[in-house]
Amino acid sequence: MHSLKRTRVTRIALPLAVTGTLLAGAADARTLSYATGYAPQSIGAEAGNAFADAMADYSDDALSVKVYPQSLLSFSETPSGVRDGMADIGLVLTPYFPAEFPSTNLAAEVSMLLELTDAPADTAGLAYAGAMSEYLFNHCPECTGEFEAQNQVFIGGGGTSPYMMLCNTPVRNLEELEGKRVRIGGAQWSRWAEDLGASPVSVPQHETYEALSQGVVDCTIHSAPELTIVKLMEVVSDITTGAPGGVFAGVGNTVNQDAWASLSEDERNAVLHASAVLSAELSWGYAEAARDNMQTAEELDRVTIHDASDALKERTRAFIRQDLDNMAATYAEKYDVNNAGDMIETFRPILEKWVSLVDGVDSSDALAELYWQEVFSKVDVGRHGL
The missing domain is CATH 3.40.190.170 (Bacterial extracellular solute-binding protein, family 7)
Structure with missing residues (x-):
């Protein structure tokens, strides 16, 4: 938490009349x-x-x-x-x-x-x-x-911190991403999944735990804090960093x-x-x-952390460059x-x-x-x- 130094001790030491004035001011806040x-x-x-x-x-x-x-x-x-x-x-x-x-x-x-x-x-x-x-x-x-x-x-x-793939199966490269059902939480990640051969699935965040545990989706694109916020640490077996990225x-x-x-x-x-x-x-x-x-995930025997392959990272960067042009056209057409x-x-x-x-x-x-x-x-x- 942000630590702010407040002068409470000094105020207690003030003369009674001044203290009363300050307390009246505080009451009027x-x-x-x-x-x-x-x-x-x-x-x-x-x-x-x-x-x-x-x-x-x-x-x-x-x-x-x-x-x-x-x-x-x-x-x-x-x-x-x-x-x-x-x-x-x-x-x-x-x-x-x-x-x-x-x-x-x-x-x-x-x-x-x-x-x-x-x-x-x-x-x-x-x-x-x-x-x-x-x-x-x-x-x-x-x-x-x-x-x-x-x-x-x-x-x-x-x-937030960067978005990554939290999965119930290893997804480390383009081949393993192909055809996977991926829960997405934003339009850019949906476009990324489609471009790289995966199938984006729209699932509310509070239903992600069940979707992963029951195999409705293979991965979710989330930031690492959701491992505890949504308790995904309990149902994730593989984490891939370095893709898709973004916050x-x-x-x-x-x-x-x-x-x-x-x-x-x-x-x-x-x-x-x-x-x-x-x-x-x-x-x-x-x-x-x-x-x-x-750090907690690294210490768990049932969770494996992977880094995205170089080919997956490069394909992601190529997608981003192309998507910027597409995004400009989409926002012009859809939102003027x-x-x-x-x-x-x-x-x-x-x-x-x-x-x-x-x-x-x-x-x-x-x-x-x-x-x-x-x-x-x-x-x-x-x-x-x-």
Whole structure:
């Protein structure tokens, strides 16, 4: 968790009259509600708690946050709930809403670009989260406009660890992938599976365990944290790293536009600073869980970890290069995103920069500071979202 130094001991030592004034100020603090579809004690819920701690710290207790994990709004209800003021702030998974967030989803869907940058698995999601935030804040008015059309203001993102193949049979090369039924969780991975001769299958995440255990699918494309989040460690026998790659980054931390406008500029800065912490905690949490789960898998006799063959990796890279062109045409045709090709070319160097920026980051605190200094602190709170 993000460790924030609070001056509680100093406050206790203050004269009684001053202490009373401070307590009165704390009682007058404005409380903002934060809704997340993540379950209590999950990576996402803990990131929400870090967000609340950071908000109190950076606003000098003028703002407080009440976190509602998997209670006030589900993931499917969050965009409309934040739009209508049922929650002041919420975590929106934009791929759930393709018609509402096409430009944002385009940037999230090209995450397999990571495989063309040689980004280390440990930091790939950290880099993508930083790149997405920088791109949406500074280079994609279409993206921020999509949130504003939903009466929301974008205030940050997040990224998972890399996606890999979690299987109940060895799938190490093109020959073994041929004809396999693969559970997919995103359009890019579906296209990858089809291109490489597998059969993509749409299965809700909560049904993946049963689908693997009963042989309905041979593999699922997931990140390593799902080995424990969905308990897939119990039904997976083979893990293949290095393909297909990419991360899930269709994450938008958003605040109700009316609530945002009602805040002072100092308070908006505090919200953004706390949101940088949330982005770091969420992304770091997935990276840390991935490392822990892979170490656990290595220690289990019944699970074998493979690296994708060189031919499978090269075929994957060839698919990615071709898919970028196809994706631009698809988004133009399906969602009227007519500058999709230009958007991808704008995003690509930003991602490459972030792959370098996160190199050597060794804690969620350091990551939060990097996000703040490089992106969030530079947002013009007198104009953004207003």
